[in-house]
Amino acid sequence: xxxQYFKQALYQLHAQPLLSAISVLGTALAICLIMVIVLMQQxxxxxxxxxxxxNRMLHVKxxxxxxxxxxxxxxxxxxxxxxxxxxxxxxxxxxxxxxxYTIEHTMQANIPKGKxxxxxxxxxxxxxxxxxxxxxxxxxxxxxxxxxxxxPVAVINESVARALYGLTAxxxxxxxxxxxxxxxxxxxxxxxxxxxxxxxxxxxxxKSTDIGGMSWYxxxxxxxxxxxxxxxxxxxxxxxxxxxxxxxxxNEGLAEQEIAYRNQPDTQEVSVIHKWxxxxxxxxxxxxxxxxxxxxxxxxxAINLSSMTQSRLRKRITEIGIRRSFGSTRGDIMWQxxxxxxxxxxxxxxxxxxxxxxxxxxxxxxxxxxxxxSLLNSSPSVDIMMLMHFSTFGYALxxxxxxxxxxxxxxxxxxxxxxxxxxxxxx
Amino acid sequence: xxKILFRxxxxxxxxxxxxxxxxxxxxxxxxxxxxxSYVTLNTYFEPRGFDISNTYWIRVGTMTPKSPDYIDxxxxxxxxxxxxxxxxKRLRHFPDVEAVSLSYNSFPYNGxxxxxxxxxxxxxxxxxxxxxxxxxxxxxxxxGSNGETPEKLATLLKEGVLIVGENLLTAKYGLxxxxxxxxxxxxxxxxxxxxxxxxxxxxVRFNDFVSTYDCRYVMQIxxxxxxxxxxxxxxxxxxxxIRTRPDCPPGFIDRLRNASRSxxxxxxxLFEDVRSLDDIRCMLQLDDMNxxxxxxxxxxxxxxxxxxxxxGTFWFRTQQRRSxxxxxxxxxxxxxxxxxRLIIEGLLLLVxxxxxxxxxxxxIAYAEFIPQMNGSFLTVGRFLITTFITFVLMSLMIVIGIWxxxxxxxxxxxxxxxREE
Numbered sequence: 016x017x018x019q020y021f022k023q024a025l026y027q028l029h030a031q032p033l034l035s036a037i038s039v040l041g042t043a044l045a046i047c048l049i050m051v052i053v054l055m056q057q058x059x060x061x062x063x064x065x066x067x068x069x070n071r072m073l074h075v076k077x078x079x080x081x082x083x084x085x086x087x088x089x090x091x092x093x094x095x096x097x098x099x100x101x102x103x104x105x106x107x108x109x110x111x112x113x114x115x116y117t118i119e120h121t122m123q124a125n126i127p128k129g130k131x132x133x134x135x136x137x138x139x140x141x142x143x144x145x146x147x148x149x150x151x152x153x154x155x156x157x158x159x160x161x162x163x164x165x166x167p168v169a170v171i172n173e174s175v176a177r178a179l180y181g182l183t184a185x186x187x188x189x190x191x192x193x194x195x196x197x198x199x200x201x202x203x204x205x206x207x208x209x210x211x212x213x214x215x216x217x218x219x220x221x222k223s224t225d226i227g228g229m230s231w232y233x234x235x236x237x238x239x240x241x242x243x244x245x246x247x248x249x250x251x252x253x254x255x256x257x258x259x260x261x262x263x264x265x266n267e268g269l270a271e272q273e274i275a276y277r278n279q280p281d282t283q284e285v286s287v288i289h290k291w292x293x294x295x296x297x298x299x300x301x302x303x304x305x306x307x308x309x310x311x312x313x314x315x316x317a318i319n320l321s322s323m324t325q326s327r328l329r330k331r332i333t334e335i336g337i338r339r340s341f342g343s344t345r346g347d348i349m350w351q352x353x354x355x356x357x358x359x360x361x362x363x364x365x366x367x368x369x370x371x372x373x374x375x376x377x378x379x380x381x382x383x384x385x386x387x388x389s390l391l392n393s394s395p396s397v398d399i400m401m402l403m404h405f406s407t408f409g410y411a412l413x414x415x416x417x418x419x420x421x422x423x424x425x426x427x428x429x430x431x432x433x434x435x436x437x438x439x440x441x442x
Numbered sequence: 443x444x445k446i447l448f449r450x451x452x453x454x455x456x457x458x459x460x461x462x463x464x465x466x467x468x469x470x471x472x473x474x475x476x477x478x479s480y481v482t483l484n485t486y487f488e489p490r491g492f493d494i495s496n497t498y499w500i501r502v503g504t505m506t507p508k509s510p511d512y513i514d515x516x517x518x519x520x521x522x523x524x525x526x527x528x529x530x531k532r533l534r535h536f537p538d539v540e541a542v543s544l545s546y547n548s549f550p551y552n553g554x555x556x557x558x559x560x561x562x563x564x565x566x567x568x569x570x571x572x573x574x575x576x577x578x579x580x581x582x583x584x585x586g587s588n589g590e591t592p593e594k595l596a597t598l599l600k601e602g603v604l605i606v607g608e609n610l611l612t613a614k615y616g617l618x619x620x621x622x623x624x625x626x627x628x629x630x631x632x633x634x635x636x637x638x639x640x641x642x643x644x645x646v647r648f649n650d651f652v653s654t655y656d657c658r659y660v661m662q663i664x665x666x667x668x669x670x671x672x673x674x675x676x677x678x679x680x681x682x683x684i685r686t687r688p689d690c691p692p693g694f695i696d697r698l699r700n701a702s703r704s705x706x707x708x709x710x711x712l713f714e715d716v717r718s719l720d721d722i723r724c725m726l727q728l729d730d731m732n733x734x735x736x737x738x739x740x741x742x743x744x745x746x747x748x749x750x751x752x753x754g755t756f757w758f759r760t761q762q763r764r765s766x767x768x769x770x771x772x773x774x775x776x777x778x779x780x781x782x783r784l785i786i787e788g789l790l791l792l793v794x795x796x797x798x799x800x801x802x803x804x805x806i807a808y809a810e811f812i813p814q815m816n817g818s819f820l821t822v823g824r825f826l827i828t829t830f831i832t833f834v835l836m837s838l839m840i841v842i843g844i845w846x847x848x849x850x851x852x853x854x855x856x857x858x859x860x861r862e863e
Contacts, residue, residue: 033753033754033757034754034757034758037750037753037754038754040750041747041750044743044746045743048739048743093554120714120715121501121714121715122503122714123712123713123714131699131702131703133715167508193503193505193506193509193712193714194505194509194510194511194712195505195506195508195509195512196508196509196510223506223508224506224508225504225506225674225675228675229675229678229679290729311467311471312743314467315464315467315468315471315744315747316747316750318460318463318464318467318751319460319464319747319750319751319754321460322457322460322461322464322751322754322755323754323755323758325457325460326457326754326755326758384728384732385728385729385732
């Protein structure tokens with residue numbers, strides 16, 4: 016029977032070339048657009064190297080600081096100082112690892128007597144390489160002792176290594192950063208700016224420079240962020256609880272200020288929409304908005320397709336009449352129409368998905384770029400592994416099924432309700 | 443003829459229902475997107491109040507003791523602040539440089555900002571506070587409301603006075619520029635110090651996506667002399683902005699970088715980053731530009747669907763009605779009339795859907811689901827403009843969608859079509 020449906024669906028494609036083209040195009044376009052939106056979202060939240068543990072991560076991008084006794088509406092907002100990061104987050108016992116790193120900034124790099132060029136920096140600690148799985152081509156990350164002592168050692172990416180020396184085997188050689196000599200201890204694969212927490216071109220211990228001095232409000236606010244890697248997602252509540260305990264303790268120790276986190280630590284999903292330091296993002300509103308967009312992108316083409324499916328069925332009304340008179344039940348007819356359409360929808364969905372991937376790979380850099388990546392010296396790069404997730408295909412399948420149900424549900428129901436005599440005499 | 447057309451549309455209500463429903467839904471959604479884009483574009487094209495062509499931003503950094511060139515500050519008798527002043531002097535002598543300024547959180551398209559509360563008599567308003575050296579007005583070419591040139595404004599900015607935007611108290615109190623020039627302003631909660639307004643400038647916006655209505659500022663001097671005492675830690679918070687001469691050949695950043703080692707390494711200072719303001723503008727506004735881009739895609743998608751829907755529906759319809767149209771032709775209708783009939787049929791459907799859509803649109807606007815423009819959600823002008831644009835866009839798609847089937851119908855040979863019957 017299923018073979019019969021396939022034959023019929025293919026025949027229908029042939030019989031009405033223009034209408035088939037319109038249906039396929041309409042469906043493919045809708046699925047393509049929806050999947051582009053899904054990808055735009057997933058690239059920010061789904062795990063891929065070197066942020067393979069996004070599911071287990073919590074982030075604290077911003078800090079809020081106000082005078083003791085005042086309130087959060089009259090506050091200063093921005094990244095935190097190294098002191099705050101250490102006492103409030105590095106001191107956590109529950110997580111697997113906690114890392115402190117600076118916000119995006121630039122330094123001038125060169126080799127002795129070489130030409131200077133700008134590189135994107137992250138000044139961080141040894142934990143960074145536990146939280147993020149940067150892949151080392153050569154050498155290894157700096158260890159805790161070097162980090163705590165602020166030794167001038169640097170992990171650099173392949174592009175910078177090549178720009179400096181023309182090759183990547185540069186362990187033990189020198190890189191000047193803002194005129195200060197650093198020893199290269201590791202070389203890693205280039206990181207896409209889309210993995211923006213892990214991204215940099217050069218990573219050095221934050222204690223090796225005077226960046227810690229860029230702080231204000233008695234060393235409460237500064238230029239640092241924190242990422243926390245939990246043993247598992249289930250630890251999040253415990254970590255939040257411990258964060259709160261440390262915050263209260265820290266506040267007690269401060270003479271003039273108090274700090275607050277505005278619902279942070281954020282999960283990856285919330286963190287990406289936490290754009291401004293002085294606001295708490297509303298994930299629910301964001302999700303509702305996304306669902307509304309998906310619904311509209313499905314519904315509008317579905318109305319089109321319904322109209323066409325119905326016209327097509329009207330031409331086949333005698334066929335339906337005959338089937339019914341030979342014993343097909345209403346359910347059989349409905350199932351037949353739905354299934355025939357499903358073949359068409361899957362075919363178009365597949366075309367849409369291929370288009371979507373082609374689009375994402377070709378236009379990825381501009382499609383996925385965002386202001387959080389601003390002032391960087393390299394533009395976002397996209398590779399196929401960043402876009403391939405089981406959930407992506409799951410979504411595509413789900414949207415195709417929904418599309419099918421929406422676009423042929425009513426026509427199928429109507430076709431199955433036609434009485435046999437009407438159907439046979441209609442012609 | 444119209445009466446017949448109406449009756450025909452009514453009689454075909456079953457197949458028209460789908461297309462009508464689609465027109466209704468698209469009309470509402472399209473209006474929403476058009477309206478949102480209209481507000482954004484309206485803001486985007488407002489005058490900005492500054493000019494960033496040929497301007498650059500330098501972030502000054504300091505060397506650490508790890509660098510071999512580092513000079514221990516305790517062995518020197520000048521501070522990093524005087525190095526900055528020397529740097530300014532040398533930059534002003536650098537070829538093609540027209541003006542150089544120092545400031546805090548003040549240049550346009552700035553991600554960080556400082557706020558204050560400015561009050562004249564009892565009328566107060568939240569606003570940004572710019573702390574700038576007088577040349578800042580020349581770098582970004584601010585213009586006075588009374589035609590003062592940037593150079594004139596630069597001479598007016600002194601200790602203890604303010605320059606403010608003419609719209610400082612317009613949104614809330616309706617005061618114009620001439621009402622606040624020369625008045626005294628209290629800043630923040632400090633009621634002991636009065637700041638006379640020495641000049642009023644054209645409104646200055648924060649960036650291209652914040653409207654004049656929401657952009658208020660007051661400007662204080664940051665005198666270069668007061669920088670002398672800054673330490674190395676302090677100077678890193680300063681913004682250094684440069685305007686080059688209009689005839690400056692391209693490649694200014696490279697020339698500046700190449701010269702930085704030999705000419706601009708003063709004390710422990712160094713250039714950490716040099717960017718053109720055009721770059722900074724692009725990057726800060728990337729999210730807003732992306733949103734606008736997505737909205738344009740949304741409009742395109744909606745319109746394309748209308749096109750497909752109409753094409754499909756009318757393709758069927760012209761096939762089904764071959765004999766009817768043949769009859770029209772044989773009874774004396776010209777072929778052009780047959781064509782027009784089909785188009786009008788589509789447009790009538792749109793009109794009837796639009797009437798209901800307008801009602802829904804107005805309710806959406808009334809419920810304040812759309813973005814604010816100049817402090818209000820629903821103004822008659824804006825509503826008329828955006829609904830009109832929506833209607834025109836949809837009509838266009840309907841005409842294009844029906845065009846092909848209608849052309850097909852025009853070619854009917856009445857004799858053949860009727861014989862088939």
